[in-house]
Amino acid sequence: MAYNRRDLLAQTLDGLAAQVRPVDGVVVIDNASTDGSGDLARAHDVVTEVVAMNENLGGAGGFAAGIARAVATHQADLVWVMDDDTIPTPGALEALLAARKSYPGTPAILASRAVWSDGREHPMNTPRSRPGASRDLVAAAQAIGTRQIRSASFVSILLDARAVWEDGLPEAxxxxxxxxxxxxxxxxxxxxxxxxxxxxxxxxxxTFGASETDPGARFYNEVRNKIWLFTRSSALDPVEKALYGGRSVLRWIQTLYASGQKRTLLKHAYRGLHDATEAPTPVEVVLANTPVAEDVKQVQRSAGLLGRDEAANG
Structure with missing residues (x-):
């Protein structure tokens, strides 16, 4: 997914082209960039397709569009997701596939280790361990040098398309x-x-740091989206909602305490609280007027998430 980071996108695409295990195809979602990112991607040998969006729909919209395009139009069995500031090392894909092959089961997601420019592991992208994982699950993961996780970031994950078809797309x-x-x-x-x-x-x-560092206007998205996650999503069970919800409130308090613009952050938080009372707009509606609209409908219909009226009208 690309938006106005042309120079970084070039490095991402070069990294994909340099994979020890070559990629089978690359779909770039150009999120209405104005810096020539789309043209650069079209000219790159590793790129299979550039999908030009008519407006910037954010990371969430871009990733939903890319995943839908990959599994529906390109019929991908596995989708390697990353942003345009992510540079894969040459063995990144090979290692993900090796772990997938070695694990005694079928992982739905395999996540890479993300490091910053100085080699430190990036705190923004450390996957959450799965709480309460059984000894057998833990041992199976450890035996191949991996760890059981409960969630991960979009910086570099390999998705099994079967899970996408069953559970649908990200909330755009x-x-x-x-x-x-x-x-x-x-x-x-x-x-x-x-x-x-x-x-x-x-x-x-x-900069190096976690997402709560100086969030500015994005604090609105942090508050609204977390409340949507805890109240509108099936992602977490009741115990997890209580656990992660409590942690989120503590992080919000810490962020406000450390901020030099407390009044501004409080305004963003209030807007987030207010807007979270309405449910998220369905992904097929958000992406209705984009080149991936039909791809999105196919995936959401397969997952049983397409609205009844939409399903009836095809």
Whole structure:
């Protein structure tokens, strides 16, 4: 998914072209970039297709569009998801596939280890371990150098298309923040996910730190989307909602306490609380006027998530 980071996108595409295990295809979602990102992607040898969106629908909309296009139009069995500031090392895909093959089961998600430019593991992208995982599950993961996880970020994950067809697409209306938490936790509620440290990517954010560091206007998305996650999504069970909900409130308090713009953040938080009273707009509605509209309908229909009126009208 690309939006106005042309130079970083070039590095991402070069990284994909340099994979020891070559990629089978690359779909770039150009989220209405104005810096020539789409043209750069079209000219790159590794790219199979560039889908030009007519407006910026955020990371959530972009990832939903890309996953839908990959599984519906390109009939992918596995979808490797990443952002345009993610640079995969040459062995990243090979390591994900090796872990998938070695595990005595079928993981729905395999997540790479994301590091910053100085080699430190990026705190924004550390997958959450699966609480209460059985000894057998833990041992099976450890035996191949991996770890059982409950959720992951979109920075570099390998998705099994069967899980996508069964559970649908990310919530595009999240726009940004927590869309990956909601989606991966939804896919992994009753499935296996693995963190694969041998698969390494660079996540070249401007600064090193977690997402709560100086959120600014994005605090609105943090609050609204988390409330949507806890009240509207099937991703978490009741105990997990209480656990993660409590942690989120504590993080919000810590973020406000550390901020030099407390009044501004409180305004964003209030808007988020207010807007969370309405349910997210369905993904097929958010992406209705885009090139992937039919792909989205196919996936959502397969998952039983397409509205009855939409399903009746085809």
């Amino acid at each position: 209306d999240f726009f940004l923040w927590n869309d990956d938490f909601e989606y991966t936790a939804r896919l992994l509620r009753h499935r296996v996910g693995l963190f694969v440290p041998a698969s390494e990517v660079l996540h070249l954010t401007r």
